[in-house]
Amino acid sequence: MIRQTKKFTPRGAAVFLAGLCxxxxxxxxxxxxxxxxxxxxxxxxxVGLITDSDAGLICMMLFIFYGFGQLISxxxxxxxxxxxxxxxxxxxxxxxxxxxxxxxxxxxxxxxxWAFHGVIQSMFWPPLVKIVSSYLPRRYFDGSTLSxxxxxxxxxxxxxxxxxxxxxNFGSWRAVFxxxxxxxxxxxxxxxxxxxYFREKAPKLENxxxxxxxxxxxxxxxxxxxxxxAILTSGFLLLVVGTILQGALKEGITAxxxxxxxxxxxxxxxxxxxxxxxxxxTSIVCLLLINIIYSKFLKNxxxxxxxxxxxxxxxxxxxxxxxxxxxxxxxxxAAIITASMHGVNLCLIAYLPGRFSxxxxxxxxxxxxxxxAYIGCSLYMYGITLIESQxxxxxxxxxxPAVGFAFCLAALPLWKRFCKKDKR
Numbered sequence: 001m002i003r004q005t006k007k008f009t010p011r012g013a014a015v016f017l018a019g020l021c022x023x024x025x026x027x028x029x030x031x032x033x034x035x036x037x038x039x040x041x042x043x044x045x046x047v048g049l050i051t052d053s054d055a056g057l058i059c060m061m062l063f064i065f066y067g068f069g070q071l072i073s074x075x076x077x078x079x080x081x082x083x084x085x086x087x088x089x090x091x092x093x094x095x096x097x098x099x100x101x102x103x104x105x106x107x108x109x110x111x112x113x114w115a116f117h118g119v120i121q122s123m124f125w126p127p128l129v130k131i132v133s134s135y136l137p138r139r140y141f142d143g144s145t146l147s148x149x150x151x152x153x154x155x156x157x158x159x160x161x162x163x164x165x166x167x168x169n170f171g172s173w174r175a176v177f178x179x180x181x182x183x184x185x186x187x188x189x190x191x192x193x194x195x196x197y198f199r200e201k202a203p204k205l206e207n208x209x210x211x212x213x214x215x216x217x218x219x220x221x222x223x224x225x226x227x228x229x230a231i232l233t234s235g236f237l238l239l240v241v242g243t244i245l246q247g248a249l250k251e252g253i254t255a256x257x258x259x260x261x262x263x264x265x266x267x268x269x270x271x272x273x274x275x276x277x278x279x280x281x282t283s284i285v286c287l288l289l290i291n292i293i294y295s296k297f298l299k300n301x302x303x304x305x306x307x308x309x310x311x312x313x314x315x316x317x318x319x320x321x322x323x324x325x326x327x328x329x330x331x332x333x334a335a336i337i338t339a340s341m342h343g344v345n346l347c348l349i350a351y352l353p354g355r356f357s358x359x360x361x362x363x364x365x366x367x368x369x370x371x372x373a374y375i376g377c378s379l380y381m382y383g384i385t386l387i388e389s390q391x392x393x394x395x396x397x398x399x400x401p402a403v404g405f406a407f408c409l410a411a412l413p414l415w416k417r418f419c420k421k422d423k424r
Contacts, residue, residue: 008202014140017202020194021128021144022151024086027187028124029155031093031180033254035059035100035114037163038173040258042104052259054107056382059255061115064378067371069122074367082127082134082363083195089123090191094184096120101174118374125370129353130363135202138357145350146291153287153342156254156280227359235302235414238407240372242305243348245404247373248380249312250341253397254279255381257334260393261327278335286339287346294347301355302415304347306408312340312401320398323391337397344404349373355419 008016039055050058076085096117103109132144159176166175231237257279290304298304315333319325325333353366380396387393 006201008198010137010140013198013202014136014144016198017132017135018140018144018147020191020198021131022148023187023194024090024191025124025128025148026151026155026158027090027183028093028121029152030159031097031184032062032117032121033156033159034097034177034180035062035110036255037159037258038167038176039255040262041167041173043259044262049104050107050110054111056384058107058111058114060378060382061111062118062121062378063251063374063381065115065118066122067118067374067376067378069119070126070367070371070374072119072367073122073124074126074364074371077127077130077363077367078361082130083191085123085127086131086191087188089120089127090184090188092120092123093117094181094188097177097181097184101177122370125349126363126367129350129366133354133357133362135198138354141354142291142295142351145354146287146346149342149346149350150284150287153280153283156283160280227356227361227365230356230359230418233414234418235411236418238411239302239305239348239352239415240369241407242309242344242404242411243369243373244376245400245407246305246309246341246344246348248376249397249400249404250338250345251374251377252380252384253334253338253341256384256393257331260334261331264327264330278331279338282332282335283339283342286336286343290343290346294351300412300416300419301347301352302408302412304351305344306405306412308340308343308347309401309405309408311343312337313398313405315340316394316398316401319394320391323394334397337401340401344408345373 035058039059042049043052043055073085096113099113100110103113128148129145132148133141136144159180162179163173163176166172166179290308293307294304298307315336318333319330319337349366349369352369353362356362356365384393384396387396
């Protein structure tokens with residue numbers, strides 16, 4: 001007698017798949033930022049394994065190749081099974097974290113390795129968005145992508161706590177990389193068996209929910225039905241500038257705040273890293289709030305981006321124009337700035353690609369937006385090392401969100417008109 005496997009309900013499938021994808025993205029963030037959280041220790045006078053400029057170059061290589069990799073990953077996600085790309089991402093991240101401690105004496109070799117690591121890390125977000133949009137009904141898309149985004153911040157919190165513990169108590173930055181590699185090994189196993197289990201229990205949901213590809217239609221789409229036309233007329237290109245700016249600031253503050261706190265307030269590296277934990281913790285609260293505000297009031301990605309950029313500008317002004325703030329207030333302001341950029345990220349990178357589902361190119365659009373974010377980030381990560389003054393570095397935290405606010409506001413009329421055609 002053959003045992004019949006009980007199928008998932010749509011809600012059950014959403015919960016299971018969102019949890020599985022969240023685990024993968026949690027692993028991505030823990031393994032991606034191992035070098036970043038160790039920068040203040042590796043560049044400290046006591047350790048001195050690399051210089052600030054070396055660290056900036058290595059971080060830039062990660063993010064610039066991550067950005068370009070997003071374009072490749074996005075296009076591949078619309079052509080091959082996205083779950084295979086996630087497997088490659090987890091396995092590659094494990095290998096990179098295992099190798100780096102052995103070559104830390106050669107900054108050039110680390111830069112090359114971390115460039116490859118950037119390409120590997122790009123195999124997560126667009127495929128995960130594609131998986132969610134393909135296997136689940138439309139009404140579960142925003143909630144599932146929010147869950148995946150939150151998992152990234154939980155990953156950051158875990159990484160900061162463990163990094164501060166390993167470095168503060170044992171002086172072992174290498175343990176950070178070993179932990180990330182071990183997590184990748186566990187997550188890879190859970191992902192492979194979990195996805196097989198999901199496909200067994202929910203094989204029909206893919207066909208029910210998948211958006212039909214335009215390439216399969218026999219009639220040529222009208223001008224209005226082309227993705228290129230939508231990109232050019234919707235204000236999308238203006239919003240892409242917003243994604244570039246939020247990516248630069250979001251990752252830039254996360255990477256360099258420990259150095260800022262260490263230098264301005266003369267705190268040890270382990271304490272500076274632990275202070276940085278305020279960033280993901282605040283970001284989680286911000287993401288939950290912006291999701292409620294977006295779903296109930298805004299319902300528009302350009303407006304959501306403008307609101308978040310405006311909040312970031314206000315708190316950046318506090319750091320720039322009141323430089324004598326106590327360290328706790330400076331960190332709180334920096335955390336809110338970064339959290340607001342994560343709010344922009346949620347609107348322009350997590351939610352925005354869903355507007356293009358009718359073109360069958362969710363993964364491609366997701367790859368484009370994420371690529372632009374990290375190209376901006378890579379340039380900022382290296383460029384800020386050329387600014388020696390910490391006060392001037394902080395001034396960039398004020399200028400960037402102010403410009404982002406202006407671009408989102410300029411895109412708002414066009415994006416409103418485009419969104420009226422979206423029937424979701």
